[in-house]
Amino acid sequence: MTTIASGARTTESKNVAVAHTPTPSSEDATEFLVFEVAVEFVPDIREETFHICYGVYRATLNLPLDGGGSGYFASPNDGMITFRSGGNICPSMTTHREPLDSVLDTIAETPLVRVQASPDEVPVYAKLESFNPGASVKDRIGKYMLEQMLADGTLPEGGTVVEPTAGNTGIGIAVAANQLGIRAVFVVPERFSVEKQTLMRALGADVVNTPTEDGMGGAIDRAHQLAEELDDAVVPQQFSNPLNPEAHYETTAPEVYDALDDEVGALVAGCGTAGTLMGMARYGRERHEDTYVTAVEPAGSLYSTLHGRDVEEAEYKTEGIGTHNPATNELFEPDLVDEIVQIDDRDTHAEMQRLAAEEGHLVGSSAAANCLAAVDLAERAAAGEVDLPYDSVVTVFADSSERYLSKGVYGDFESWEG
Ligand SMILES: Cc1ncc(COP(=O)(O)O)c(C=O)c1O
Numbered sequence: 282m283t284t285i286a287s288g289a290r291t292t293e294s295k296n297v298a299v300a301h302t303p304t305p306s307s308e309d310a311t312e313f314l315v316f317e318v319a320v321e322f323v324p325d326i327r328e329e330t331f332h333i334c335y336g337v338y339r340a341t342l343n344l345p346l347d348g349g350g351s352g353y354f355a356s357p358n359d360g361m362i363t364f365r366s367g368g369n370i371c372p373s374m375t376t377h378r379e380p381l382d383s384v385l386d387t388i389a390e391t392p393l394v395r396v397q398a399s400p401d402e403v404p405v406y407a408k409l410e411s412f413n414p415g416a417s418v419k420d421r422i423g424k425y426m427l428e429q430m431l432a433d434g435t436l437p438e439g440g441t442v443v444e445p446t447a448g449n450t451g452i453g454i455a456v457a458a459n460q461l462g463i464r465a466v467f468v469v470p471e472r473f474s475v476e477k478q479t480l481m482r483a484l485g486a487d488v489v490n491t492p493t494e495d496g497m498g499g500a501i502d503r504a505h506q507l508a509e510e511l512d513d514a515v516v517p518q519q520f521s522n523p524l525n526p527e528a529h530y531e532t533t534a535p536e537v538y539d540a541l542d543d544e545v546g547a548l549v550a551g552c553g554t555a556g557t558l559m560g561m562a563r564y565g566r567e568r569h570e571d572t573y574v575t576a577v578e579p580a581g582s583l584y585s586t587l588h589g590r591d592v593e594e595a596e597y598k599t600e601g602i603g604t605h606n607p608a609t610n611e612l613f614e615p616d617l618v619d620e621i622v623q624i625d626d627r628d629t630h631a632e633m634q635r636l637a638a639e640e641g642h643l644v645g646s647s648a649a650a651n652c653l654a655a656v657d658l659a660e661r662a663a664a665g666e667v668d669l670p671y672d673s674v675v676t677v678f679a680d681s682s683e684r685y686l687s688k689g690v691y692g693d694f695e696s697w698e699g
Pocket residue numbers: 419447449450551552553554555556557558600601602645647648679680
């Protein structure tokens with residue numbers, strides 16, 4: 282990943298845009314990468330004394346490939362702007378600024394956008410995962426799991442993956458399988474959105490439905506049965522595969538930390554497999570041991586029981602997060618989580634509509650639940666009720682509402698078919 286954080290000895294605040302030229306590839310992994318860095322200054326009205334200094338300045342820096350380097354150039358006023366690398370330079374990561382060979386190269390490096398409803402003292406930032414080519418956070422694990430399994434031989438070249446999935450993972454795996462020459466078969470409980478199943482088929486995958494009442498457990502059992510019937514088939518099994526959280530440890534979390542110059546106070550994410558939250562939480566706790574971690578589930582889900590809480594099981598409409606059988610959520614590590622919060626479907630539904638109407642976000646229900654939980658945590662932190670190591674909260678908007686239009690997400694609550 283191309284990572285350059287900024288620090289300045291001047292009093293200006295700044296926006297930093299980083300582009301690297303030429304695009305480095307692993308072949309030309311010589312001693313240095315050359316980066317072109319553009320720094321845009323804006324006045325910082327929070328400082329008592331400040332320079333008003335607009336404009337974009339450019340500098341070329343040589344950074345060693347091990348990521349430990351630094352470079353500088355003099356700003357036109359009295360200061361010196363220094364740059365340091367974030368310590369993790371991987372030449373293959375895209376900035377989406379040059380022509381690319383495959384949609385696989387467009388996965389990750391999604392935008393991080395401030396939630397306008399969050400308090401000024403503790404802003405909430407949302408990672409907009411619908412910017413991935415399969416339009417959800419699951420493109421990350423689709424690409425990561427298949428590439429790693431091909432590399433270590435778990436998945437033979439030209440082999441088959443069979444995966445139980447609520448849908449987005451199917452699309453993410455299907456995008457990767459399509460480009461990597463792998464056949465994909467997905468086992469999807471019937472209740473999940475028809476849009477997702479249509480997209481999986483369009484990408485060349487086969488879809489097998491299991492009864493809604495058998496839940497994800499039923500889909501998992503059926504996937505293993507199918508894999509046994511096929512030659513060369515592997516079940517990546519996102520619910521137990523350590524490559525799932527690893528994908529977020531390696532990509533989602535470093536992107537967030539780079540964007541916020543490592544100053545992340547809390548991580549908030551809804552848990553389906555819990556891969557997103559666990560990968561980010563592990564990375565965050567390594568950065569700062571007091572990073573606050575909040576897991577989000579719909580009311581009616583049973584993740585809370587893993588923290589010893591006696592919650593009532595019920596059906597919920599929020600799609601993509603929650604569990605009726607925590608024993609299947611093998612990746613969830615209760616010790617990595619400070620709190621598990623439940624969000625009512627009715628609140629989630631209203632928030633999905635507010636996010637569209639007020640903030641221009643066309644996001645799915647799990648994003649809305651995350652947003653409510655993240656803003657609530659930020660408000661508690663601003664009121665001094667929760668201590669965060671930094672005054673910021675990060676959450677994930679996992680996918681787009683377009684995927685659920687057939688379920689009436691923008692109608693009234695009663696007609697929303699979760
Ligand atoms: C829409 C949506 N949001 C959130 C999640 C949860 O992500 P994770 O499985 O990493 O916990 C999923 C998982 O499928 C999802 O589809």
